[in-house]
Amino acid sequence: MSRVCIVGAGFTGAVIGRELAEAGIASLIVDERSHIAGNCHTERDAESGVMVHRYGPHIFHTDSERVWDYVRRFGEFKPYVNRVKTTVGGKVYSLPINLHTINQFFGMAMSPAEARAFIAAKARMDIEDPQTFEEQGMKFVGEELYEAFLAGYTRKQWEIEPSALPASILKRLPLRFNYDDNYFNHRFQGMPQDGYTRIVEGILDHPLIELHTNCRFEDLTEDFEHIFYSGPIDRYFNFDLGRLAYRTLDFEMIRADGDYQGTAVMNYPDSDIPYTRIAEHKHFAPWEADQMEKTVAFREYSRTCGPDDIPYYPVNLVGGVDLLKAYQERAAQLKNVTFAGRLGTFQYLDMDVTIDRALDAAAAYLQQRAVA
């Protein structure tokens, strides 16, 4: 009997492969990169010893017990709380916008109730049902905080006026009237002690999984029982209808002795600074950071994704979903192909959602196969 093909050895492909393998189904997993773990790939920098997240910093956070239990089967997670800072107009503030940020920004010492009333007076309550990022920001925090902390960063990240971006992007950012500066609200948060690549390696370690890196799906000639495709959906169809829009990132490496910026992530929303943030990766592993004499940090620049660039963030404009719909309609005609993951579904997906959906996709396939 023929086996299943899984395109991509990121979390999506690895989890699907593992679930099928545990149900007795063999698969071939291919990835065109020279390594596994997709965009979550981590590796030790030879010069400093720092565990570097090659495609940008990744923090694991989830509310799903199923996902939290799943990843911890394959490696130890150390406690980690993401605390992000931002430099605005030459001053450093705390994120996400919390009571400290509000008091620092307005030079006050308000209590939670006072700050709530203060922001309510500034917020644009006349915007009833915000459709755009700009409307959501204005309704949420008022013009001054919106311009200082949200609008500039967003313009740099997307090179699009916030009035053309959907409100959903901002719905994810919390506003707090206390001093809690934990960036995420989820119950479980942590960092894999030996990096994400080691976790994915563990997931892929099964005798029914054959893995080929440096291997493009397009170059395969074997017939497969089913294909799980976690590559870009438009690429599957040879970009026949045109290319879906993505943002890509450029990372500029900074090497230094000791501690470069004293924290893992510093945002730079001001328009006169070309990068969006600097991430210093040793601070993502606080349990070992002190042992390293050298450090590496990365300035992150966002720009339009060209044909030869790595697609990072799908660009979802207000009203701009026609091309995606057209590809999805073609995809729905293919009974032996499942499109999955961030590129296969053209969606920003955090790692926990990626794993959750991959578990569901494998379960759906197993169920359908059992019925057939």
Ligand SMILES: Cc1cc2nc3c(=O)[nH]c(=O)nc-3n(C[C@H](O)[C@H](O)[C@H](O)COP(=O)(O)OP(=O)(O)OC[C@H]3O[C@@H](n4cnc5c(N)ncnc54)[C@H](O)[C@@H]3O)c2cc1C
């Ligand atoms: C900058 C950035 C920061 C992020 N930070 C976080 C974070 O802090 N926390 C969090 O939870 N999530 C974060 N994410 C999201 C996280 O990266 C995704 O959840 C995860 O990468 C999705 O895994 P995936 O397997 O679907 O896709 P990918 O990791 O992209 O894997 C897909 C793989 O398929 C391969 N491939 C594609 N097409 C082909 C082909 N035709 N042939 C062969 N191989 C192919 C690619 O080489 C790639 O390795 C971040 C994302 C970005 C962009």
